[in-house]
Amino acid sequence: MDKVLARDSGSAAARSRPRAAVVSIVAGAAAVAATIAVATSASAGTTLGASAAEQGRYFGTAVAAFKLSDSTYVGILNREFNMVTPENEMKWDATEPSQNQFNYTSADRIVAHAQANGMRVRGHALAWYAQQPGWAQNLSGTALRNAMVNHITQVATHYKGKIYAWDVVNEAYADSGGGRRDSNLQRTGNDWIEVAFRTARAADPGAKLCYNDYNTDNWTWAKTQGVYNMVKDFKARGVPIDCVGFQSHFNSGSPYPSNYRTTLQNFADLGVDVQITELDIEGSGSAQATTYGNVVKDCLAVARCNGITVWGIRDSDSWRASGTPLLFDGNGNKKAAYTSVLNALNAGGTTPPTSTPPTTTPPTSTPPTTTPPTSEPPSTPPPAGACTATLTTNQWQGGFVTTVRVTAGGSPLNGWSVSVTLPAGSSVTNAWSAQASGSSGAVTFRNVDYNRQVGAGGSTEFGFQGTGTAPAGTASCTAG
């Protein structure tokens, strides 16, 4: 795969708590504060991670497990960074070399190192057309779709609670034209991306779920618009997406665009976080340093830009070593680009971050593509003490994910259960935010502790995944 273009990655954890930003907001302006650039305090951090944390951001790097025995490498890693992305160790070929046989040895090593040193982890990547194991490359249709769902479920479950953000889907858009990239995954059906996101949410509801791509930095490019329209559509339909990763591999063929900040802000305005995930900038000296500084300023100017990850530590660690695109030279010395980044972080003067935990947003308009919702919300509120359940289903050939919204009537609920009837031959394989009784035929889902209580007129959501055909018709909801 020749990457003459740009790419992404990113993640981290704040080793030091971000200092409260000094923000001045006049009374009454809070509602629009997200769109107003307000000053954060300047700081005098001496490392990338600490200085980013002062601005409520992280600063991360890609890490290769086999380099964790290199003392120069580890010294810089531990000193400077508070987010790591496994460079190759969490990819499909690494984690599932044979179908349904998982190997987490190298990725676990990176996660353990991160946790031992107060760094967070960006997971990279659950579903991607590249770096698939041979067995997956040879699959198609339902078999591949089911293998993808199983892969995402298994890997995200293994790392549940340990991942700050997952690159759920990587590089699914074509380099030109604004449409999807052809791939074996794409040929399983256009809904493969949303199925991947729903599956990841079910497995690890605490991780932010990102779409990640390269050459999406320039607002005028068709590829950027294609991804933007997908995210907009996902947000409108309640597909669980929390963030967009901009790989941002800059070079002469894919230069840093002057509208980069506009791109980040426009995506953020869709209601997602943005992260710079695989930053590297080919070049040297002051030109390279200036561009690095500009990227940092752009992230700091966008409230929902969570942080920046560079794609390696020393130039010699880079996938594009000849382009000397990183912040440290081959000997581990700080380059001019490093100083520029640190100064930009310390300068502050930009927009403080907004706090955005992952959430499962209910669909605001029409339900997912393939299968229409099997029941409509009631037109009149249910009677006191009662509840209703509405199903939203994403069906593909051979499997489905159903999200169920439980809505209380005129009285609060203290416990609830929902019954659905599965078609013959179908079964539930896993459920989240509810306890399932049975897996085929009539299946009942009962609340778990944290969603037992629902206020009068309020609602909560749970979901389940299955093989075969999703339940049709209405679901019955019982209070108590």
Ligand code: 9MR
């Ligand atoms: O840096 C990674 C390199 O070691 C691998 O050989 C390469 C294989 O595809 O992947 C590189 O990382 C890529 C990342 O996973 C996705 N965006 C582009 C990165 C550079 O190719």
